[in-house]
Amino acid sequence: MNHEEHCDALEVEIERFASTLEDASPSARVPSCPEWSVHDLASHLGVIHRWAQRLVATRSPEWVGGSSMDLERGPVDATWLRRGGDTLVTTLRSADPVAEMWAWGPDHHVRWWSRRQLHETLVHRIDLELGVGTTSLVEPFLAVDAIDEFLVNLESAGRFSPRVRELRGDGGLLQFSATDASASWTVELRPEGFALVDAAPPDAQLRGRATELLCVLYRRLALEDSDLLVTGDRPLMDFWLSKCALE
Numbered sequence: 001m002n003h004e005e006h007c008d009a010l011e012v013e014i015e016r017f018a019s020t021l022e023d024a025s026p027s028a029r030v031p032s033c034p035e036w037s038v039h040d041l042a043s044h045l046g047v048i049h050r051w052a053q054r055l056v057a058t059r060s061p062e063w064v065g066g067s068s069m070d071l072e073r074g075p076v077d078a079t080w081l082r083r084g085g086d087t088l089v090t091t092l093r094s095a096d097p098v099a100e101m102w103a104w105g106p107d108h109h110v111r112w113w114s115r116r117q118l119h120e121t122l123v124h125r126i127d128l129e130l131g132v133g134t135t136s137l138v139e140p141f142l143a144v145d146a147i148d149e150f151l152v153n154l155e156s157a158g159r160f161s162p163r164v165r166e167l168r169g170d171g172g173l174l175q176f177s178a179t180d181a182s183a184s185w186t187v188e189l190r191p192e193g194f195a196l197v198d199a200a201p202p203d204a205q206l207r208g209r210a211t212e213l214l215c216v217l218y219r220r221l222a223l224e225d226s227d228l229l230v231t232g233d234r235p236l237m238d239f240w241l242s243k244c245a246l247e
Helices: 003-022 038-058 078-094 110-132 140-159 162-166 210-217 234-243
Strands: 173-178 183-190 193-197 204-208 229-232
Touching: 003 038, 003 078, 003 110, 038 078, 038 110, 078 110, 110 140, 140 162, 140 173, 140 183, 140 193, 140 210, 162 234, 173 210, 173 234, 183 234, 204 210, 204 234, 229 234
Parallel strands: 173 204
Antiparallel strands: 173 183, 183 193, 204 229
């Protein structure tokens, strides 16, 4: 997927979230984010959209905290969510995807933000649907892009997700395979961290539908509650899953 496709998909995900939010109880709990209610989740996403929009609009060369931006913070409802999301999409579409700017991941360009905001919104749409008890549907190609984005950015997330920094080892290979999309990724655990590699065979493999694979990697679904298949070194896979969540 390219920048334009990410913007198009982001627009769809924003509307899916907002439409679900319209009928959701603000006080309902979100099982995948146990500290949050639906209101908290929507507030978080709406503020993130506004923060990212401001960064992209200014092509910020460095991190700027949202607390210094005077961002619109509510009242939190579907209209507010759409307003911030629409402004974000408009700003992203009008920007040069290869323009340089700050990003917390390795790709310091505008295009990083269209991809990141798409999958931030997608995963939180899944959170919201878990909170209201509806089934989450994700197109396999979109789930594959989300998994790839997650794995590419994960090492950088160690700055704010301390457990990610514990993903180290002595060369163990883990493979994640989406069986409904013919996609797979292999990660090598090294003494200094981990990296995506082109190597085989893996010591441990996690296989299944792309959407379930995405949800388990993001710890939105417990492995034992999924239909994913683990082969090889199960303790190694359990170690990865216990440390890999963004926090």
